[in-house]
Amino acid sequence: METAVKHLSLATTLECPKCGKPYAIEALQSYATCCNQPLVTRYNYTFHKSDINTHEYSMWRYAPLLPVFDANNIVSLGEGWTPIHHLAKTSVEHTVLLKDESVNPTGSFKARGISAAVSKAKEAGITHCIIPTAGNAGGALSAYCAKAGIKATVIMPAHTPATLQQECRMYGAELMLVNGLINACGNLARQRVQETGAFDMSTLKEPYRLEGKKTLGYEIAEQLNWQLPDVIIYPTGGGTGLVGMWKAFEEMQQMGWISGKLPRMVVVQTQNCAPMIQLFEQGKIAPDFEAGASMAYGLAVPEPFAKDLMLEVLHHSDGIALTVTEEEMEQGMKEVAATEGLLLSPEGSATYVGLKKLIEKDWIQPEETVLLFNTGAWYKYR
Ligand SMILES: Cc1ncc(COP(=O)(O)O)c(C=O)c1O
Structure with a gap:
């Protein structure tokens, strides 16, 4: 008699996010969909938040909503469940939070x-x-x-x-x-x-890096007692984290874990390489788009494959896209280190500079809660 294998994951299918065409979940896929989009994983959304494994202090506490079927195949070094700091000195009028991803294994998200x-x-x-x-x-x-x-x-x-x-x-x-x-x-x-x-394993050509990154969204919700911030500022290169977080928010809505308005999502890029700002502001990326290197090397992605999905997140969330300069990032790192006791990567600093610019523009209002990201460890940039 055959014994049924008990699957850890509730994943059911892979799907084209544009037209909904399903793709088999069984084979490991590594390609774009029929509509030249990244493949996304869909689940049987029957998991209750009260069933989260709260004794698992890593992103694998959400294992049923991740794609691995057999627990023996999980390759973990203790990633996720990273702290959220309150940057009390950064603003008294706003609640400024920072999720510190630099403490992950290998020093980045x-x-x-x-x-x-x-x-x-x-x-x-x-x-x-x-x-x-x-x-x-x-x-x-x-x-x-x-x-x-x-x-x-x-x-x-x-x-x-x-x-x-x-x-x-x-x-x-x-x-x-x-x-x-x-x-x-x-x-x-x-x-x-x-x-x-x-x-x-290229960003978003392989479907499951997105699933790992989406745990950022689950964690933010759980750590903030299921009350999402008003604004999330994300240092954007390939966009996996941005698209992943939004996927997590939609999944949580579908499972009834959260309700109310979702955060306004902000894309921050370096002035040296800002294709998403061009796409957001002008509706297209110029064919002669020129990109330069940046000390925030994670942001120097001239041709992000997930550009359409990122644009959708910006539009659906009433978000915005903006750039920061190399000098501003350098200065931001010094300010946060000296005031908050936190060393940020240049990408992390970009979110801090973005916050200051958006407060100045009145795009962020007093009393609002804003979440920044430090996506990498300063120590690795030497
Ligand atoms: C430290 C850091 N921050 C941000 C990013 C951009 O991440 P994403 O590809 O999710 O936009 C990267 C990517 O390399 C990175 O290394």
């Missing part, structure tokens, strides 16, 4: 998406993963693949700080350096995938 994706790769029997990266995702992939016993190839811009290169080598990954930004790394990754048959 990339650990969330990569934990989910590597776990699914393990579940599918994948033996070799390739990733084009601005830096942090490469370190995370190297670490999680080391833990899973999977070969990792990391392709990153040659100008990425030495610490980020070194950590990949320490974790035993193959590291390839490219002159250019992450889009140039993506081209080489595609070529290597064809040559080696390895699995492509």
